[in-house]
């Protein structure tokens with residue numbers, strides 16, 4: 286069995302989209318792929334009860350329990366590696382990762398970011414796109430490298446920025462596309478590596 290580990294910090298809607306697509310498309314039967322665990326660094330992540338309701342195994346590893354970023358990342362790596370994952374999926378995991386962590390999972394660590402990278406790395410991507418007068422915005426699935434929101438682009442979805450858009454309206458429009466894009470990108474990863 287090929288294991289996926291998904292890391293979340295918040296609502297977990299991308300995690301749920303991947304899990305639901307995996308179920309609907311029978312990834313386990315077709316590709317021998319399963320979601321082995323969903324790990325959150327926040328106890329209050331809405332994605333934890335959501336993952337449980339989808340029948341997924343959940344784990345909590347609060348970053349606040351650790352004295353340094355390096356100590357947290359080392360503990361997280363140890364947890365993840367118990368599942369010997371083929372792929373580690375960052376799905377709204379709002380932590381900057383240490384170079385050691387990124388190196389350890391080189392080639393099997395992916396992220397979704399709510400902008401058309403390389404534009405608008407970092408936070409507040411929606412308002413920054415609106416303020417710049419962008420006519421389109423979107424989401425990017427990319428390989429994770431030591432530099433934040435860099436790394437080879439695997440898939441992108443484009444949405445229009447509409448007149449009078451608020452950051453919230455644009456975020457919702459992008460998120461709807463993320464829920465289609467991310468499961469497709471995960472499936473493609475396994476199709477490529479089959």
Ligand code: GAR
Nearest residue numbers: 295296297298299376377397398399
């Ligand atoms: C998503 O919009 C994702 O693109 C973004 O956080 C949201 C998580 O939603 N990620 C980042 O900003 C990473 N830099 P979810 O928890 O409902 O999947």
